[in-house]
Amino acid sequence: MNATAEAIRVLHVDDDPDFSELAATYLEREDQRIEVLTAASTRAALDALDERDVDCVVSDYDMPDLKGIEFLEVVRERHGDLPFVLFTGKGSEEIASEAISAGVTDYLQKGTGTEQYALLANRIRNAVESDRTRRAFEDRNRRLETLISNLPGIVYRCRNAPEWPMEYVAGDCEAITGYTATDLEGGVVLWGTDVMHPADQQGAWDAVQDALDRGEPFETRYRIVTKDGATKRVWERGRGVYSADGELEALEGFITDFTEYAEREDVLKALHGIATEITTDETRDAVCRRTIEAAESVLDFDRCVINLEEDGTLPIVAISDGIPPDGVTTMSADEGIVGRTYRNSESVLTDDVRELEEANPQGPYRAAISVPIGNLGVFQAVSEHVGAFDEGDLELAELLVAHTAQALERLEGERELRQQNERLAGFASVVSHDLRNPLNVAQGRLRMAREERDSDHLAVVARAHDRMQRLIEDLLVLAREGETAIDVETVDLPAAIDESWGHVETKDARLEVEANGVVLADRGRLQQLLENLFRNAIEHGGPDVTVTVADLGTGFSVEDDGPGIPSEHRDRLFEAGYSGTDHGTGFGLAIVERIADAHGWGVTATEGRDGGARFELTGVKRPD
Structure with missing residues (x-):
C-alpha cells in the first residue's frame, strides 16, 4: 500500500486505548510526517487495512482475538511485505525468534519512559523508508525488464x-x-x-x-x-x-x-542507380529490358513481363528468361489483371490469382504483382507460390516502375519533339524558299514599275510587300525558336534595352529605362524579346507612345501609356497568328512567350499604371 511521499501512515493495534492514544500523541510529536490510526483489536485492524492506505503496522503481541504473531501472518498473507513492527511488553527470545520467522520487520519491547516513543518513531521511519526504497527499486526493475523485453x-x-x-x-x-x-x-x-x-x-x-x-x-x-x-x-x-x-x-x-532495413537501403540505392542508368537508354525496348533485369537482380523477382498499350491491346515488349516465349500472349486491354491494372491505373497485389474473377493466368502462376507504367502499359511479376509477394515488394516494384514510366515518357516526348522539329524544319523551308522567292520577284518588279511610273497604288503595294516580309521573318523566327539551345551569359540589362530600342523603327516614341543591373540571359534572344515588345507597344500605342522598362522583384516589366489591351483580346494575346490590328503579323508576342519559356521565365500581360499595356517578365535570374 502506497502513501504520499511525505506522510507516514501508521496503524497502531493495541487493546489498551489509553496506551494507544498516548503512543499516537508522542509519535506524531516525534515526527510531523507520522499520522497514527488506532485499532483496539486485530479484527478491527484488518478491516482498517482493507479500507485505508497504511505504510506501517505497529502491534502488541498479547491481543484478545489474535496473538501478535498470528496477526502478523494474516497481514503477510493479505498485504505482502507491509512493514510490521511488533511493539510488546512481553519480550522474550522465544517471541523474538518466532516473530522473525514469521517475517516481522522489526521487534521492540515496550519501556516505561517517553524515550521508548522516540525509539519507536525511529524504527517506523527506518522500516517505511526501507520499504519505499525496496518498492521503488522493484518498480524500476520491473519497468526496466518490461522495457528490455519489448x-x-x-x-x-x-x-x-x-x-x-x-x-x-x-x-x-x-x-x-x-x-x-x-x-x-x-x-x-x-x-x-x-x-x-x-x-x-x-x-x-x-x-x-x-x-x-x-x-x-x-x-x-x-x-x-x-x-x-x-x-x-x-x-x-x-x-x-x-x-x-x-x-x-x-x-x-x-x-x-537492422539487417532488413540495411537490405532495403541497399535495394533503394540500387534502384536509384537504375534510375540514372535508364536515362541513357535510347529506345523503349532498351528501357523495358533494363527494367526486367533490375526486377530480377535487385528485387529478386524471377518472372516478369512488361506490356505496352498499342491500339487497345497490351503486347509484350520485354519478358524474363524464366518465362517461355510461348507461355504468354498479347492480351486485350479489357481482360485479365493486366487489363484491369492498365484501365484503372492502380496496382494489384494478390496472394493467389485463382481467387480473382478477372484473372486469366497463362501458366501455373499463383501470386502476382501488377503495376501500371503511367498510362503507357503494365509491369507484372508472378510466382508459382501462393503469397510470394507482400506490400514491401509492391512498394519497391512501384518505385522501379516509376523510373520506367519517366524514361518511356521522356522517349515519347523526344519522339514527338523530333517530329515537331521535322515539321517546323519543313515549314521553315517552305517559308524561306517557296514564299520568300516569289516575294523577292514581286519586290523587284515593283521597283521597276515605280521607276517607270510611281503612283499611290504602288505605295500601297510596297507596304503590303513590307508586311509580307515581316510576316515571313516572324514565321521563320517562330519556327526555329527552340531548335537552338540558349547560351546564357551575364547581360547588362539597361545596355540591352537601349540597343534593342535602336533596332526598332520608333518614330516619335520615347523610351524610359528604370531597370538596373545585370541579368543571366541569352543576349541575342533577350534583345529579340525586347524588340518585339517595343514594336508591339508602338503598333498598338501609336507613334508618340512612351515605353517604360522597370525592375520587378523577380524580373522586369515593359509598359506603355497607350490605350491598353482590350479585354476581348487578352485570352488570345500570345496565340501565334493572332493580332488585334490589321497591320500586325500576330507572331510578335508568341515569339516573346517562346523566348521567355526557353529561359524558364514567366510572361504575363496586365494593365499599366496609366491604363496602357504592361508585360511582366518574372523568374529572371541575376548573378549572385
Missing part, C-alpha cells in the same frame, strides 16, 4: 577491450546471435572476436574509441556472424560509464538487428 535488440554492459567481454546481457540476444546471454556473460563467447565479423572488428573498435576520446556517446554499424554461420548487420549505440574520479569503468549500450 526492445527489439540487446541491452548490455561490457568492459572496454577489443574482445568486448560482456558483464551483463539482456533482451533478444539468442534471437539475434544464436548465443544465450549466459554464453556471453560467462566468457564462453566473446562479442568482439566470436560474434563480430572479422572484417569489421577494427573499424568498430576505432569508432567507439574515437567517441570516448571526445566524451560523446558512440554509434556504429557492423556485421555479426551468428552461431549457425549467418551474417547479419547490427546497429549499436552506447556510452562510457565513469567512476566518481572520472575513470572509465565499462560501456553500456543497445544493439539491434
Whole structure:
C-alpha cells in the first residue's frame, strides 16, 4: 500500500486505548510526517487495512482475538511485505525468534519512559523508508525488464577491450546471435572476436574509441556472424560509464538487428542507380529490358513481363528468361489483371490469382504483382507460390516502375519533339524558299514599275510587300525558336534595352529605362524579346507612345501609356497568328512567350499604371 511521499501512515493495534492514544500523541510529536490510526483489536485492524492506505503496522503481541504473531501472518498473507513492527511488553527470545520467522520487520519491547516513543518513531521511519526504497527499486526493475523485453535488440554492459567481454546481457540476444546471454556473460563467447565479423572488428573498435576520446556517446554499424554461420548487420549505440574520479569503468549500450532495413537501403540505392542508368537508354525496348533485369537482380523477382498499350491491346515488349516465349500472349486491354491494372491505373497485389474473377493466368502462376507504367502499359511479376509477394515488394516494384514510366515518357516526348522539329524544319523551308522567292520577284518588279511610273497604288503595294516580309521573318523566327539551345551569359540589362530600342523603327516614341543591373540571359534572344515588345507597344500605342522598362522583384516589366489591351483580346494575346490590328503579323508576342519559356521565365500581360499595356517578365535570374 502506497502513501504520499511525505506522510507516514501508521496503524497502531493495541487493546489498551489509553496506551494507544498516548503512543499516537508522542509519535506524531516525534515526527510531523507520522499520522497514527488506532485499532483496539486485530479484527478491527484488518478491516482498517482493507479500507485505508497504511505504510506501517505497529502491534502488541498479547491481543484478545489474535496473538501478535498470528496477526502478523494474516497481514503477510493479505498485504505482502507491509512493514510490521511488533511493539510488546512481553519480550522474550522465544517471541523474538518466532516473530522473525514469521517475517516481522522489526521487534521492540515496550519501556516505561517517553524515550521508548522516540525509539519507536525511529524504527517506523527506518522500516517505511526501507520499504519505499525496496518498492521503488522493484518498480524500476520491473519497468526496466518490461522495457528490455519489448526492445527489439540487446541491452548490455561490457568492459572496454577489443574482445568486448560482456558483464551483463539482456533482451533478444539468442534471437539475434544464436548465443544465450549466459554464453556471453560467462566468457564462453566473446562479442568482439566470436560474434563480430572479422572484417569489421577494427573499424568498430576505432569508432567507439574515437567517441570516448571526445566524451560523446558512440554509434556504429557492423556485421555479426551468428552461431549457425549467418551474417547479419547490427546497429549499436552506447556510452562510457565513469567512476566518481572520472575513470572509465565499462560501456553500456543497445544493439539491434537492422539487417532488413540495411537490405532495403541497399535495394533503394540500387534502384536509384537504375534510375540514372535508364536515362541513357535510347529506345523503349532498351528501357523495358533494363527494367526486367533490375526486377530480377535487385528485387529478386524471377518472372516478369512488361506490356505496352498499342491500339487497345497490351503486347509484350520485354519478358524474363524464366518465362517461355510461348507461355504468354498479347492480351486485350479489357481482360485479365493486366487489363484491369492498365484501365484503372492502380496496382494489384494478390496472394493467389485463382481467387480473382478477372484473372486469366497463362501458366501455373499463383501470386502476382501488377503495376501500371503511367498510362503507357503494365509491369507484372508472378510466382508459382501462393503469397510470394507482400506490400514491401509492391512498394519497391512501384518505385522501379516509376523510373520506367519517366524514361518511356521522356522517349515519347523526344519522339514527338523530333517530329515537331521535322515539321517546323519543313515549314521553315517552305517559308524561306517557296514564299520568300516569289516575294523577292514581286519586290523587284515593283521597283521597276515605280521607276517607270510611281503612283499611290504602288505605295500601297510596297507596304503590303513590307508586311509580307515581316510576316515571313516572324514565321521563320517562330519556327526555329527552340531548335537552338540558349547560351546564357551575364547581360547588362539597361545596355540591352537601349540597343534593342535602336533596332526598332520608333518614330516619335520615347523610351524610359528604370531597370538596373545585370541579368543571366541569352543576349541575342533577350534583345529579340525586347524588340518585339517595343514594336508591339508602338503598333498598338501609336507613334508618340512612351515605353517604360522597370525592375520587378523577380524580373522586369515593359509598359506603355497607350490605350491598353482590350479585354476581348487578352485570352488570345500570345496565340501565334493572332493580332488585334490589321497591320500586325500576330507572331510578335508568341515569339516573346517562346523566348521567355526557353529561359524558364514567366510572361504575363496586365494593365499599366496609366491604363496602357504592361508585360511582366518574372523568374529572371541575376548573378549572385
